[in-house]
Amino acid sequence: MLIFEQSHHGRAANAQLPQDNGALASLPADALRASKPNLPEVSEMQVVRHFTRLSQKNFSIDTHFYPLGSCTMKYNPRACNTLASLPEFSGRHPLGPSLHGQGFLSCMYELQGILKEVTGMQAVSLSPAAGAQGEFAGVAMIKAYHDERKDTARCEILVPDAAHGTNPASAVMCGYKVREIPTGKNGDVDIEALKDAIGPQTAGIMLTNPSTLGVFDRKIKDIADIVHEAGGLLYYDGANLNAILGKVRPGDMGFDVIHMNLHKTFSTPHGGGGPGAGPVGVSKRLKPYLPVPIVGKKGGQYELLDENDYPNTIGRMSAFAGNAGVLLRAYIYAKMLGREGMSRVAEFATLNANYLLKRLMEVGYDAAYPERRATHEFILTLKKQAKELDVTAMDVAKRLLDYDFHAPTTYFPLLIPECLLIEPTETEAKETLDGFIDTMALILREAKTDGSLLKEAPYTLPVRRLDDVKAVKQLDVVWNKRESK
Amino acid sequence: MSNTPDDRKYADSHEWALLEADGNVRVGISDHAQELLGDLVFVELPEAGQSVGKGDECSVVESVKAASDIYSPVTGEIIAINDALEDSPEAINESAYEDGWIFIVKPTDTSELDELLDADGYQNLIEDE
Numbered sequence: 222m223l224i225f226e227q228s229h230h231g232r233a234a235n236a237q238l239p240q241d242n243g244a245l246a247s248l249p250a251d252a253l254r255a256s257k258p259n260l261p262e263v264s265e266m267q268v269v270r271h272f273t274r275l276s277q278k279n280f281s282i283d284t285h286f287y288p289l290g291s292c293t294m295k296y297n298p299r300a301c302n303t304l305a306s307l308p309e310f311s312g313r314h315p316l317g318p319s320l321h322g323q324g325f326l327s328c329m330y331e332l333q334g335i336l337k338e339v340t341g342m343q344a345v346s347l348s349p350a351a352g353a354q355g356e357f358a359g360v361a362m363i364k365a366y367h368d369e370r371k372d373t374a375r376c377e378i379l380v381p382d383a384a385h386g387t388n389p390a391s392a393v394m395c396g397y398k399v400r401e402i403p404t405g406k407n408g409d410v411d412i413e414a415l416k417d418a419i420g421p422q423t424a425g426i427m428l429t430n431p432s433t434l435g436v437f438d439r440k441i442k443d444i445a446d447i448v449h450e451a452g453g454l455l456y457y458d459g460a461n462l463n464a465i466l467g468k469v470r471p472g473d474m475g476f477d478v479i480h481m482n483l484h485k486t487f488s489t490p491h492g493g494g495g496p497g498a499g500p501v502g503v504s505k506r507l508k509p510y511l512p513v514p515i516v517g518k519k520g521g522q523y524e525l526l527d528e529n530d531y532p533n534t535i536g537r538m539s540a541f542a543g544n545a546g547v548l549l550r551a552y553i554y555a556k557m558l559g560r561e562g563m564s565r566v567a568e569f570a571t572l573n574a575n576y577l578l579k580r581l582m583e584v585g586y587d588a589a590y591p592e593r594r595a596t597h598e599f600i601l602t603l604k605k606q607a608k609e610l611d612v613t614a615m616d617v618a619k620r621l622l623d624y625d626f627h628a629p630t631t632y633f634p635l636l637i638p639e640c641l642l643i644e645p646t647e648t649e650a651k652e653t654l655d656g657f658i659d660t661m662a663l664i665l666r667e668a669k670t671d672g673s674l675l676k677e678a679p680y681t682l683p684v685r686r687l688d689d690v691k692a693v694k695q696l697d698v699v700w701n702k703r704e705s706k
Numbered sequence: 707m708s709n710t711p712d713d714r715k716y717a718d719s720h721e722w723a724l725l726e727a728d729g730n731v732r733v734g735i736s737d738h739a740q741e742l743l744g745d746l747v748f749v750e751l752p753e754a755g756q757s758v759g760k761g762d763e764c765s766v767v768e769s770v771k772a773a774s775d776i777y778s779p780v781t782g783e784i785i786a787i788n789d790a791l792e793d794s795p796e797a798i799n800e801s802a803y804e805d806g807w808i809f810i811v812k813p814t815d816t817s818e819l820d821e822l823l824d825a826d827g828y829q830n831l832i833e834d835e
Contacts, residue, residue: 632771632772635771635772635774638742689745689770690745690747690770690796693747693748693770
């Protein structure tokens with residue numbers, strides 16, 4: 222029930238109402254509204270119960286195992302939150318002078334350094350407010366680079382078919398045409414197809430490595446050479462950085478530009494739409510185009526470098542200097558991990574994924590790439606079950622909810638039929654992974670004995686199967702007083 | 707099991723092409739393709755009058771699971787589009803070979819159809835997938 226539907230005329234929680242300190246009287250009459258706002262009229266207890274119940278319906282990393290592939294739903298340490306909430310940070314006004322924000326700026330300066338070090342890039346800007354915005358900034362820098370060299374015939378960006386959907390979207394947003402490169406049978410980029418597609422029209426290639434197929438592209442050096450020889454640049458989508466943290470560096474693989482999803486790899490809270498942080502790192506030749514502001518150090522003082530220091534910048538990505546609170550949490554996370562901790566993240570993330578993969582294959586599931594070692598995530602394909610038992614990946618995902626597990630990513634990447642993309646992350650204990658494996662085994666038994674049970678799942682949640690088609694075609698998220706009787 | 711009528715040809719990208727009595731080619735997607743995509747929610751149609759080459763992207767179908775490009779199986783000019791799909795994309799799910807047609811091409815060379823798969827060839831392709 223919506224809180225609006227609980228509304229009763231004249232009911233109020235007076236103790237919580239803001240006090241009228243005379244501010245209203247100072248406003249001109251035409252700035253005051255004539256009618257009452259359409260707010261629910263409810264008691265304090267109704268509000269408390271309503272929102273407490275809603276919070277109990279959450280499926281979140283704080284309550285459930287959340288193996289949502291490609292999203293890196295790892296535990297968010299409470300210390301990051303506590304420290305980032307210190308009043309010295311949270312009370313700072315973004316327009317306050319640099320001199321009064323040396324503490325905050327020093328954290329951001331160090332974070333830029335940590336991200337440079339861990340990715341092997343030459344410079345970093347923290348300002349993009351999310352992964353997709355980081356992608357946009359990255360492609361815009363590639364374009365600025367070619368434009369400044371008057372190399373304007375380069376009108377195409379290559380994107381492998383396994384890419385995140387945001388990659389082609391970012392390329393198009395920057396005015397490029399997208400050319401898709403197929404994946405070879407073993408999950409690596411098809412090198413021959415790449416050679417056929419590349420040419421003087423190629424501005425660059427966008428790659429995720431490890432790819433969304435959960436495998437590390439072994440021919441990355443060849444790909445980098447082919448693209449660079451043709452005059453193109455390499456873009457690294459940092460969505461899967463967790464797998465290689467402290468182990469392999471995109472800069473060393475030959476990438477020219479990278480965005481990092483701090484809300485994934487560096488454990489800031491996400492899910493439910495943000496807020497994120499998508500800093501970008503670049504090689505030396507793209508440094509002049511970085512989005513501003515960037516934190517610099519002049520004469521022992523930290524300050525924000527802007528258009529005066531970076532005259533060729535692609536511009537600003539957000540009103541101030543990015544999502545400060547998210548960046549702080551990521552900084553604290555990185556400091557707590559330290560250099561050694563970074564590589565342990567990658568080791569345990571891949572160990573957990575490979576353990577899950579092997580055990581799930583033992584209980585009867587098929588891997589999309591059984592001959593390949595998983596990275597931090599892997600793909601199961603339920604093609605066989607769909608054919609033989611009429612049980613789809615979606616049915617298994619929905620049934621998992623009944624057993625108190627968040628579902629893995631379903632039907633992505635698009636080129637694997639009936640797929641589940643599973644990413645356990647490094648923060649889960651073996652007992653949790655074993656519980657998940659036992660449940661997946663149980664669901665497979667259910668599929669064999671009574672597939673209809675899965676078709677109707679979930680049974681235990683507030684809503685059952687949603688009508689996805691209706692949701693897309695007749696999206697209705699606005700409460701209307703007249704509709705509600 | 708999906709159905710594959712033998713009165714038409716098929717592309718390995720899952721379009722069907724039906725040569726009509728007037729020499730034009732009607733195009734849609736196979737029953738197998740609609741089954742893989744799941745419930746369709748949106749169809750982006752080409753424009754009538756548009757010229758297309760064999761293998762050109764000219765339309766997009768989007769389902770609750772995925773968006774997929776539709777390629778023209780022959781070279782020619784698009785002379786008709788199935789407007790009804792704008793309001794009822796589900797026609798492709800319900801009737802992939804009849805009501806769910808997407809566009810009609812006036813082909814420059816009908817022999818291009820010979821390069822496509824026949825029903826048996828297509829059936830083999832989707833069984834191997």
